[in-house]
Amino acid sequence: MPTLTDIFAYIEAHRDESINRLIEYVSRPSISAHGIGIGETAEWLTTYLRNLGFDTEAYPTKGWPMVVGRYHRKPGKPTILFYGHYDVQPPDPLEAWVSPPFEPTIRDGRIYGRGAGDNKGQHFAQLLAIESWLKVGGELPCNVTFLLEGEEEVGSPNLAEFVTAHKELLMADLVITADGPIHEDGTPQIEYGVRGVLSFELHAKGANTDLHSGNWGGIAPQPLWKLVHLLSTMKNARGEITIPGIMEQVAPITPLERQALDNLPLDLERTMAGVGMTELDGPPEVPFYDRIACRPTLTINGFHGGYGGPGSKTVLPCSGFVKCDMRLVGGMSLAACEAAIRAHCAAVDPSIEIIVEGGMEPSRTPLESPFAQPLHRAIVKAQGVEPYHIPSLGGSLPDYVYTKILGIPAFVVPYANADERNHAPNENIIIECYINGIKTGAALLEELAK
Ligand SMILES: [Zn+2]
Missing domain, CATH: 3.30.70.360 (Alpha-Beta Plaits)
Structure with missing residues (x-):
């Protein structure tokens, strides 16, 4: 088994190649709302995963296919289900883009293009992490299933049905999604739930x-x-x-959740001024982050x-x-x-x-989960920074398909910068965030395999 130092060295040595390959991926339009390029992108991913040695199939749904790739060769080791989505938002309005949305361009240390952050740059970082392990050591330290959806940007209309019908195929010890932004102060974060x-x-x-x-x-x-x-x-x-x-x-707030919520940075004045608020909704005694995560x-x-x-x-x-x-x-x-x-x-x-x-349905994985500390350690090893722990996002995503249908803990570990401009013109990912994502993905495999 290679060490994480070997893997990080490989990732550093292949920096430019990783950037160029993401550029190639982002240059493939895959707009679910308009049905553009989706089938071709699913096929491209299927070929990619097969070349990695994953047992891979694109499963048809009533909408766009689910690409599932499995590497299950480590009996006795945990199985990680990675979820991502290969569809992107429509790029309109086109005239607001500095460079064309499907001609990815590097400016000021960022890759600009539709899907760079949401979500191609993030799940591709995870795929390159897996590839790095395979290239350096010939094997992965644990079992991996990759689920890539083509309809996330139109509300995942077939995800729950697909997961329900393929429980055995997708069953894992935990699910990790790399999507959404890290904290605006640049700190990585682990998200345990959604409303x-x-x-x-x-x-x-x-x-x-x-x-x-x-x-x-x-x-x-x-x-x-x-x-x-x-x-x-x-x-x-x-x-x-x-x-x-x-x-x-x-659900009552657990001691670890209390600690995590109290640890989140807050500049209330700035937050309020940003949207022109002069007061908060009640009840007045409830702390800011409790309102979003736990009420x-x-x-x-x-x-x-x-x-x-x-x-x-x-x-x-x-x-x-x-x-x-x-x-x-x-x-x-x-x-x-x-x-x-x-x-x-x-x-x-x-x-x-x-x-x-x-x-x-809402979804919440307790911070007491035995996978929380390995995830924390992986981020520290890869990025040298202690992540924030977010008990729940305020918004709603279909994480319940994992926590309630598969009955497994679900974690979101975002890799993209807070100003990724997802869904907007000039979507981008900071190259450093992307490379950090590859390293974090590699470290996750090792820490979770323990
Ligand atoms: Zn999106």
Whole structure:
């Protein structure tokens, strides 16, 4: 077995080659939203993984294929499932790019091109890490499965079904995703979870037609007031969700999570000034990062009904609705949240109809996971920096397919710079971040194999 020093030396010696090969990969358009170049890119990846010696197949789905490559030759050693996505966002608006999106260009130590950061530069770094091990030592220290999706940028519509139907193929001890940015201060981070989301509408009805607010005011029921009254029982002025059965689901913050949350840097003034905020939502006593990582939310996305035009119109509208979303955290489930909301609405105002638009389960891997320390050590060995530990991102990604369908711990270890401009013009990856990604990927294999 080679040492990590040998592997790092190999990675350093092949720096330029690694850069040129990423440039070649990024120059292949693979825009899932427009169906451009996806099949060809899946084929290119399949060939690449086969040449590495992985048992590889591109599995068709109702959408774009899932490329799965497996190296399972280390009985008794752990199996790592690496997830990435080979599709990219559409590059529009084209005129805002300094260099064309599919003609990757190096400027100021960065590779510019659509997919450079999101996500080609990141999963390709992981692939080159694997390749480095194979080139230097002829084998990997543990088992590896690579899952590359072609529909992440259109919401992963077939991922859950694919994972459910291929549990045995994909089963592993843990899953690692290299996606998203590292911290804006340049510190690497390990992310243990994502919030879920439940989207729903509340519809209120009154008479069968809009009415005169003088002739009918005081007689006809008022749908918009009904909604106001109901909403006021769902979240109070302190900012607390008051629907019975919601907060009860929230997983308590573990001691390691407490420590990790308290360790995250915060410049509250700058954060608030950045978006022009002069106050925070409640409750006031909840620390900043707890709000994002460990608390559910109830947001009114839109309140619709009645007259909103110029001047006055003394109308008594006959209907109205609100669109809401609830962000779910560890311990919570879509089914339990929907049931709690339905029960609460039925108790407060049974005339209001609830329409659930859709949702995504939350995912949380405890920081107490036995894989957390090996991941931490791998980052320190590769980059010489202690990573932040983020118990959960505020947004929603389909990590639940691993933690809930496969039942394995899931970690996100991003390699891209915070200003990668993913989804925007002039997407880029800092070359140093990319090379650090290859080294970190190599170190992960060794640390996890222990
Ligand atoms: Zn993306």
